[in-house]
Amino acid sequence: DGGITQSPKYLFRKEGQNVTLSCEQNLNHDAMYWYRQDPGQGLRLIYYSQIVNDFQKGDIAEGYSVSREKKESFPLTVTSAQKNPTAFYLCASSQVMNTEAFFGQGTRLTVV
Amino acid sequence: QKEVEQDPGPLSVPEGAIVSLNCTYSNSAFQYFMWYRQYSRKGPELLMYTYSSGNKEDGRFTAQVDKSSKYISLFIRDSQPSDSATYLCAMSAGTYKYIFGTGTRLKVLA
Numbered sequence: 001d002g003g004i005t006q007s008p009k010y011l012f013r014k015e016g017q018n019v020t021l022s023c024e025q026n027l028n029h030d031a032m033y034w035y036r037q038d039p040g041q042g043l044r045l046i047y048y049s050q051i052v053n054d055f056q057k058g059d060i061a062e063g064y065s066v067s068r069e070k071k072e073s074f075p076l077t078v079t080s081a082q083k084n085p086t087a088f089y090l091c092a093s094s095q096v097m098n099t100e101a102f103f104g105q106g107t108r109l110t111v112v
Numbered sequence: 113q114k115e116v117e118q119d120p121g122p123l124s125v126p127e128g129a130i131v132s133l134n135c136t137y138s139n140s141a142f143q144y145f146m147w148y149r150q151y152s153r154k155g156p157e158l159l160m161y162t163y164s165s166g167n168k169e170d171g172r173f174t175a176q177v178d179k180s181s182k183y184i185s186l187f188i189r190d191s192q193p194s195d196s197a198t199y200l201c202a203m204s205a206g207t208y209k210y211i212f213g214t215g216t217r218l219k220v221l222a
Contacts, residue, residue: 004155006155031208033208033210040120040214041214042116042200042211042212042213042214042215043156043200043202043210043212045209045210048208050208056208058209088153090155090156097204097206097207097208099144099161100146100158100161101146101158101202101210102158103148103155103156103157103158104155105154105155106153106154106155108153
């Protein structure tokens with residue numbers, strides 16, 4: 001079945017550590033996105049990528065980094081510079097811009 | 113003013129009722145509109161996608177777009193307890209960016 005796979009489902013990070021969230025899609029979509037979801041707030045865009053080896057900052061990119069070495073993969077690293085990393089992280093993809101976006105099941109990151 | 117406004121609810125209805133969920137927006141450049149359903153601790157699931165004014169129907173769901181009023185709606189007919197979730201509207205102005213509402217929490221009571 002085609003879809004977007006995020007792993008792990010739950011992740012715990014100690015203060016000062018970097019952690020990487022995985023996102024893989026087999027929909028053959030060109031565009032991929034990372035969003036952060038906090039209670040009472042809409043989804044906020046962290047980074048997006050339209051094609052392989054290219055990505056752009058979204059609205060809240062500080063403290064995060066990404067790579068897009070393969071069309072199907074778009075990992076997100078939450079660095080120690082991110083001051084408030086505890087959140088629900090969602091990866092999405094779309095065929096191209098403006099078409100409907102599909103989401104993975106999310107990764108819940110907690111700082112301990 | 114937020115670009116997209118959505119009542120957070122919760123909205124409680126009896127089983128079998130018709131549910132109306134709404135979003136208003138301020139940016140007249142928005143052309144593409146989506147509705148998602150999100151269960152607790154899960155990713156959003158796409159329900160409807162439209163890119164023009166008017167109605168679009170899919171099973172028990174109808175999406176309505178009124179660009180002149182900057183208003184979109186999602187109607188759910190014959191609501192079921194399994195429809196209890198948070199519903200997110202999203203829209204795009206033809207760029208990479210999708211703007212999401214904060215979501216409306218729906219409870220369908222058996």
